[in-house]
Amino acid sequence: MxxxxxxxxxxxxxxxxxxxxxxxxxxxxxxxxxxxxREMKEQxxxxxxxxxxxxxxxxxxxxxxTYQAQDGETYILNMIDTPGHVDFSYEVSRSLKACEGSLLLxxxxxxxxxxxxxxxxxxxxxxxxIVPVLNKVDLPAxxxxxxxxxxxxxxxxxxxxxxxxxxxxxxxxxxxxxxxxQRLPPPKGDIKAPLKALLVDSWYDxxxxxxxxxxxxxxxxxxxxxxxxxxxxxxxxxxQVGVFRPGKTKxxxxxxxxxxxxxxxxxxxxxxxxxxxxxxxxRPCEAPLEGFQPSVPVVFCGLFPSDTSQYEELRDSLGKxxxxxxxFLFEPEVSPALGFGFRxxxxxxxxxxxxxxxxxxxxxxxxxxxxxxxxxxxxxxxGGMKELHNPTDMPEPTQIDHIEEPWIxxxxxxxxxxxxxxxxxxxxxxxxxxxxxxVGDRAMVIYRLPLNxxxxxxxxxxxxxxxxxxxxxxxxEGYREGDLVKLTIMVxxxxxDALALVVHRSQAEVRGRALCAxxxxxxxxxxxxxxxxxxIGGKVIARETVSAMRKDVTAKCYGGDxxxxxxxxEKQKEGKKRxxxxxxxxxxxxxxxxxxxxxxx
Ligand SMILES: Nc1nc2c(ncn2[C@@H]2O[C@H](COP(=O)(O)OP(=O)(O)OP(=O)(O)O)[C@@H](O)[C@H]2O)c(=O)[nH]1
Numbered sequence: 001m002x003x004x005x006x007x008x009x010x011x012x013x014x015x016x017x018x019x020x021x022x023x024x025x026x027x028x029x030x031x032x033x034x035x036x037x038r039e040m041k042e043q044x045x046x047x048x049x050x051x052x053x054x055x056x057x058x059x060x061x062x063x064x065x066t067y068q069a070q071d072g073e074t075y076i077l078n079m080i081d082t083p084g085h086v087d088f089s090y091e092v093s094r095s096l097k098a099c100e101g102s103l104l105l106x107x108x109x110x111x112x113x114x115x116x117x118x119x120x121x122x123x124x125x126x127x128x129x130i131v132p133v134l135n136k137v138d139l140p141a142x143x144x145x146x147x148x149x150x151x152x153x154x155x156x157x158x159x160x161x162x163x164x165x166x167x168x169x170x171x172x173x174x175x176x177x178x179x180x181x182q183r184l185p186p187p188k189g190d191i192k193a194p195l196k197a198l199l200v201d202s203w204y205d206x207x208x209x210x211x212x213x214x215x216x217x218x219x220x221x222x223x224x225x226x227x228x229x230x231x232x233x234x235x236x237x238x239x240q241v242g243v244f245r246p247g248k249t250k251x252x253x254x255x256x257x258x259x260x261x262x263x264x265x266x267x268x269x270x271x272x273x274x275x276x277x278x279x280x281x282x283r284p285c286e287a288p289l290e291g292f293q294p295s296v297p298v299v300f301c302g303l304f305p306s307d308t309s310q311y312e313e314l315r316d317s318l319g320k321x322x323x324x325x326x327x328f329l330f331e332p333e334v335s336p337a338l339g340f341g342f343r344x345x346x347x348x349x350x351x352x353x354x355x356x357x358x359x360x361x362x363x364x365x366x367x368x369x370x371x372x373x374x375x376x377x378x379x380x381x382x383g384g385m386k387e388l389h390n391p392t393d394m395p396e397p398t399q400i401d402h403i404e405e406p407w408i409x410x411x412x413x414x415x416x417x418x419x420x421x422x423x424x425x426x427x428x429x430x431x432x433x434x435x436x437x438x439v440g441d442r443a444m445v446i447y448r449l450p451l452n453x454x455x456x457x458x459x460x461x462x463x464x465x466x467x468x469x470x471x472x473x474x475x476x477e478g479y480r481e482g483d484l485v486k487l488t489i490m491v492x493x494x495x496x497d498a499l500a501l502v503v504h505r506s507q508a509e510v511r512g513r514a515l516c517a518x519x520x521x522x523x524x525x526x527x528x529x530x531x532x533x534x535x536i537g538g539k540v541i542a543r544e545t546v547s548a549m550r551k552d553v554t555a556k557c558y559g560g561d562x563x564x565x566x567x568x569x570e571k572q573k574e575g576k577k578r579x580x581x582x583x584x585x586x587x588x589x590x591x592x593x594x595x596x597x598x599x600x601x
Contacts, residue, residue, distance in 0.1 A: 008257045009184050010078045010215070012096055014123050015105035016113035016471065020135040024105060024167040024176070025063070025079060029246060031174060032065035032077070062201075062213060062259060064243040069181045077180055078259040080200070082119070088347060089475065090295040091201070093122055094275050097289075098200045098215035098259055101129040101184030103176065104157070108134040108142035108164070112150050112439060114411050114473035120155055131179045132162035138169050146440065154439050189256025195219035195278070196285040199229070200259070202272035204323040208240075210266035214278060215259045218285065221278070222253040227264065230288040231276040236264035269326045295327040297345030298406060298476065299352055299455055300389040302333055302370035302498070303359070304341030310365055311340050317363040318342060321355060328355060333390070337498035337592060338368055343390055349455055368592065370498050372455045377404040377479055391500040394486040397537040403502075404479040406451040409434070411444065412462070414470040419443045421465040429453035430504060449474075450482065452502065487512055489519070490533045492585050498592050505536075512542040522591035525549035530585050 015021045065077040082095040096102070102123040106116055123130060132151050134144045148159040163179060165172030201213040214221065221227070225238045240263040242250040254260045266272050274295070277288035305314045318330045329345035346352040352372060359365045376388040379401045388394060388403075410431075414422050416438075426433070426447045435446040449458075454474070462470050487508050489499040499519075503511050512534030519532045523546050530546040 008076045010099040011101045013103045014119035016115040019107040020167045027173045063246045096126045104132045108144045109139045114471035118473040137164045138166040187257030193218035194283045194285040195280040197278040199276040216254045220253045226281040229276045234271045238264045299346045301372040304338040304368045306366040374451045391502045392497045403484045405482045407477045408474040410474040418466040485536045516542045516544040520544040
């Protein structure tokens with residue numbers, strides 16, 4: 001294909017969620033494809049529907065557009081999709097690295113939000129030329145002039161020439177295409193140099209194996225070539241290259257500056273890591289592209305089937321998800337409380353939620369999720385360091401020298417009226433204020449917070465105290481020492497692994513008391529007294545007692561009715577399946593669930 005570099009533009013659209021990225025992208029495809037709205041729906045959406053039916057994930061929303069500009073030249077515009085959330089910021093960063101410029105899309109009625117900032121800063125870090133675009137100017141509440149000021153004030157970008165558009169009605173959208181051509185720079189790259197390409201994304205296709213999305217920096221990538229991944233060192237034969245317009249279209253080669261897909265018989269997604277450099281085996285480039293670091297999970301939790309007979313199904317489903325997601329980890333875990341399940345690793349909370357929701361919705365599984373835990377660095381007295389993924393694996397306190405926990409830098413934008421509750425929430429969570437400024441009538445608060453205080457319910461609390469008016473974004477900052485302890489919950493002296501938590505010492509007692517009180521309500525009365533205790537390193541810090549009662553369910557069926565009696569007993573048997581034995585106490589799974597959710601109260 002190897003188009004003249006001067007006629008290529010590679011760009012991303014950076015925006016806060018719901019500011020209209022998909023709507024604008026569809027419009028651009030529509031104009032460049034010369035399609036009517038109906039044809040577009042049929043073409044674009046139908047082909048996606050079909051792929052969906054065949055079980056192919058439409059991960060790359062990257063599209064190659066052909067645009068006839070006002071200067072009479074024909075341009076190739078590669079629009080590359082960026083995942084919108086911070087959990088995937090490493091992946092966003094790779095996508096941005098594949099482009100020279102970005103459209104900064106801001107809702108003209110809402111203005112700059114937390115993810116607008118996070119994403120535009122990432123784009124600026126990659127030296128992108130940026131074209132500010134104000135969307136939704138058709139709305140009566142749109143205030144383009146005010147939002148332009150905001151962009152200048154908060155981001156420091158010149159917004160004089162910001163475009164004013166409505167992706168919904170189509171107004172001003174053709175100006176966007178002209179701005180891409182005139183204001184964004186073309187890519188650079190030497191076609192004669194050894195091949196150097198960036199692996200931007202990869203996904204599993206059941207028919208083709210692993211498909212990778214690449215940006216060629218130097219040289220050309222052709223089918224028949226033997227290529228090497230510089231990070232994983234793996235060798236592969238390229239069987240097909242091509243572009244998306246939006247359907248897959250084969251090409252002879254991809255030249256410098258071009259973005260396209262490569263199929264090369266890779267079986268395992270782990271061999272196609274986002275950010276890796278691809279080069280030619282027989283004429284390799286000298287150095288890999290800088291900054292390759294596969295994304296590592298920072299949040300872990302246990303996933304268990306509520307119905308133990310779904311274990312195999314859960315394993316198969318996790319396997320299928322992992323095929324498409326190299327940053328998702330899972331390994332078998334056995335819990336006395338919850339039975340057989342898996343310990344899973346995620347990039348962040350949203351990633352966890354997405355995976356959990358897909359398992360429940362797409363795979364029809366009913367799951368118990370243990371409290372999410374961050375990865376702690378536990379330094380032992382013998383000089384070693386252990387990454388702790390599961391609170392139950394915490395070494396004995398006597399062996400521990402110190403523990404470090406991950407901290408984040410959080411940016412919260414919130415209407416002034418809700419500032420008080422936000423500051424209170426951040427302070428309660430051991431936050432350290434870094435900055436407090438104003439963006440028009442909204443406050444921009446920047447806090448340093450321990451990630452373990454955020455993984456429980458921070459986001460839900462944030463939403464509820466601000467009635468949904470706050471936007472939130474965070475970056476991982478690094479590890480810091482903390483006074484952390486393992487809180488163990490015991491039922492009649494037996495530790496309940498599923499409820500073990502790592503908490504800051506200052507909060508251990510409050511948490512312990514709350515958990516015991518909650519469990520007291522949830523554990524059905526037994527024929528004997530049951531003690532529920534919370535302890536730290538063997539020292540009991542809270543205690544509740546469930547008093548005894550007789551447990552004959554048939555007692556209420558006075559005499560006669562045998563069928564009714566049998567039914568009740570069967571029901572009880574059914575219920576038993578969902579019970580877990582703790583020493584001599586049976587605890588219903590629903591109790592674990594409710595106790596794990598208590599932080600949301
Ligand atoms: N009035 C008006 N509504 C718009 C405009 N552009 C997008 N919308 C609406 O805004 C909502 C969000 O648009 P999307 O294109 O899905 O936004 P997005 O940024 O892609 O959202 P995510 O994919 O969830 O990140 C939808 O209901 C759109 O119909 C516009 O120009 N005017």
